[in-house]
Amino acid sequence: MPSFVRQLSLSLAAALLAVNAQAAVKVGEPAPNFSLPGSDGKTHALADYPGKTVVLEWTNDGCPFVKKHYGSGNMQSLQKSYTGQGVIWLSVISSAPGKQGHVDAAGARALSQSRGASPTQVLLDDQGTVGRLYQAKTTPHLYVIDPSGKLAYAGGIDSIASADPEDIPAATPYLKNALDEVLAGKPVTVAVTKPYGCSVKY
Template identity: 55%
Template sequence: MIRTLATLLISTAVAAAHAVSIGQPAPDFALTDVNGKAVKLSDFKGKHVVLEWTNPGCPFVQKHYNSNNMQSLQKDATAKGVVWLSVNSTNKSATDYLEPTKLNAKMNGEWKGASSYLLMDETGKAGMAYEAKTTPHMYVIDPNGKLVYAGGIDDKRSANPADVKTAKNFVRAALDETLAGKPITVATSTPYGCSIKYP
């Protein structure tokens, strides 16, 4: 517990040096997907992008995938031309770390995930740049490369799949508004879930 707290404090301190703010440019990153393809955020300038921090070992992630909530949101978004990047920042020494082939089998195989790319961030560099704290932790970026939403997926801070039905989905609302060229009503919210296991 002490080690976990110390790791969280160190991670938070490092992340603070790379603070991200709504309306400011989203930090670029270059990662490799589970199939070995190099992916850069800047490759998608001119498109709306969703970043989803994930870890299938987390009960809160399981809530949104076992209920098909996350996959439904991914499919709806990508059908509208949105690029969806799922990012796993779990370090290799963590007990719930999955190597790319196993992560792919879980997220895209068993769960039938529909993200554009499933990315590995084992060093935690991308996660820390965004101050990503939990799985899930969600971000929406506009076609100009600016951050327009950061926070939780919804307002039901539980691991109970039944809560999905009555939750206000902040990501869906932010996407609907930004795709329509409207300002985001709720641009930030407190993320909830499992702490990201950074190195």
């Protein structure tokens, strides 16, 4: 019985630590550092980009909501526009092996080429560690980290939660607006929105 109680206590403590770690990821607070393998075969860490504005984009090429933004060219346009302004754009794939959207490094490179994507790096989060750390819920799910290392935006790419590309022009472009404000040194007006898309396939 004592060992059972001790084990239960340890389990509860671990659960509380997990909850506290999840709760720690908040807009306005420092974005937690991480490192992941990239599609280029190298390891990349958030700490590699001090003083930079960073976008984290959770993606899954099999998701119709992701296809909406890549099939229309919207995501690629944002990537090219903002990386051209010095923004670091990290596309994160947290799909587990055997689940929709999972690719290896070679598959990720081929995917970027086939859809004309141009993020700074594609990061492979097979175990879902970083996705869970940032509480990424959907694909796409977008985060903006400002040059001071604080999380400045978390949420959807825009305001219309559909898989129809024709809705893009009428939507409020939450991500674009947040990036423009961060790059201008202004506080983000709408810093948290509800993401929409497919569930991340942990």
